[in-house]
Amino acid sequence: xxxxxxxxxxxxxxxxxxxxxxxxxxxxxxxxxxxxxxxxxxxxxxxxxxxxxxxxxxxxxxxxxxxxxxxxxxxxxxxxxxxxxxxxxxxxxxxxxxxxxxxxxxxxxxxxxxxxxxxxxxxxxxxxxxxxxxxxxxxxxxxxxxxxxxxxxxxxxxxxxxxxxxxxxxxxxxxxxxxxxxxxxxxxxxxxxxxxxxxxxxxxxxxxxxxxxxxxxxxxxxxxxxxxxxxxxxxxxxxxxxxxxxxxxxxxxxxxxxxxxxxxxxxxxxxxxxxxxxxxxxxxxxxxxxxxxxxxxxxxxxxxxxxxxxxxxxxxxxxxxxxxxxxxxxxxxxxxxxxxxxxxxxxxxxxxxxxxxxxxxxxxxxxxxxxxxxxxxxxxxxxxxxxxxxxxxxxxxxxxxxxxxxxxxxxxxxxxxxx
Ligand SMILES: *[C@@H]1O[C@H](CO)[C@@H](O)[C@H](O)[C@H]1NC(C)=O
Numbered sequence: 040x041x042x043x044x045x046x047x048x049x050x051x052x053x054x055x056x057x058x059x060x061x062x063x064x065x066x067x068x069x070x071x072x073x074x075x076x077x078x079x080x081x082x083x084x085x086x087x088x089x090x091x092x093x094x095x096x097x098x099x100x101x102x103x104x105x106x107x108x109x110x111x112x113x114x115x116x117x118x119x120x121x122x123x124x125x126x127x128x129x130x131x132x133x134x135x136x137x138x139x140x141x142x143x144x145x146x147x148x149x150x151x152x153x154x155x156x157x158x159x160x161x162x163x164x165x166x167x168x169x170x171x172x173x174x175x176x177x178x179x180x181x182x183x184x185x186x187x188x189x190x191x192x193x194x195x196x197x198x199x200x201x202x203x204x205x206x207x208x209x210x211x212x213x214x215x216x217x218x219x220x221x222x223x224x225x226x227x228x229x230x231x232x233x234x235x236x237x238x239x240x241x242x243x244x245x246x247x248x249x250x251x252x253x254x255x256x257x258x259x260x261x262x263x264x265x266x267x268x269x270x271x272x273x274x275x276x277x278x279x280x281x282x283x284x285x286x287x288x289x290x291x292x293x294x295x296x297x298x299x300x301x302x303x304x305x306x307x308x309x310x311x312x313x314x315x316x317x318x319x320x321x322x323x324x325x326x327x328x329x330x331x332x333x334x335x336x337x338x339x340x341x342x343x344x345x346x347x348x349x350x351x352x353x354x355x356x357x358x359x360x361x362x363x364x365x366x367x368x369x370x371x372x373x374x375x376x377x378x379x380x381x382x383x384x385x386x387x388x389x390x391x392x393x394x395x396x397x398x399x400x401x402x403x404x405x406x407x408x409x410x411x412x413x414x415x416x417x418x419x420x421x422x423x424x425x426x427x428x429x430x431x432x433x434x435x436x437x438x439x440x441x442x443x444x445x446x447x448x449x450x451x452x453x454x455x456x457x458x
Pocket of ligand 1: 289324326
């Protein structure tokens, strides 16, 4: 009976404070999710009534959109059903109470600064994080977090990889009380008395005080005390050696870069923690009015989240043409050619999780490295039913490699939609 008591739905964390968008890509019970989502909006005391209403509307839109996608069986829902991407926001000077997940979490810091602490049986590791960091929080490891910024929200984009084979996941709160509901409260008092060797009264006192939710405001002194990196420095490497330290994606040399954009990438070769997950993370910054080459990933499914800017993306098979703006999530299945274009007025910044990244290759379909350049003359002529010279003229013209000047923004896009 009490078993479920201490488990707090994942929605609690996603919709903590204010939610812009949560892109849940798995199939689960909408009604329950909607209820939990709205309930959490209501629980947030710092929201005024307008913000609370916005929060609830965001919940409804999110669930509706999800149902729509599932009914149409759009490619967005066609990927490993267990994985989800969510955007997590914490207000300035807040503390996210300790919790663990039955999932490995890969996170990208999209905005703000904070400190993450991970608790193991023999130690604690604390890491300062800032925009551009990628970090893995392994399943089952209790973690807590502060947003130390005075003005900025801390925004994390998370890829959730459930470890249970039923593909569902949730977070568990221990240190807590009524809200977040502590898993300790699920046990009978006899058990707790025996386990802690203490009286029911003192147990009640500690496990019933917290009612403020999973993200709470912290004082300046508390924030200051929690803002420091502290890892046990294990001299011999191996198991204890700052295994989880974050990786600064935006401080690497870009994999691709020219006037039209840059692409930063991290995979398990650079960051060991990604190996077991078979995930790579990339960040594309497409200059205003530019695009990347049409290409496809051979094996990886790409889940992309727009962090800044506007633009559009087109994908083949099925043909999709979709507007992109801040918070849009789109999924590109393996081997599907696609292209992303930034609007004329601002850069388009996109963070991507590539799932099944091992041995994945990007195959560009235009530009200096395009694969069609390697096809024999006769094969070209047979395939295109025209002269190889004519084909080459087209495929050799683009002198850039990955990012190009984009199409002129024209009215032609009007009338396009998902076909
Ligand atoms: C994206 O590129 C622009 C320059 O084109 C730069 O000002 C901006 O800081 C870049 N964004 C990130 C997150 O690096």
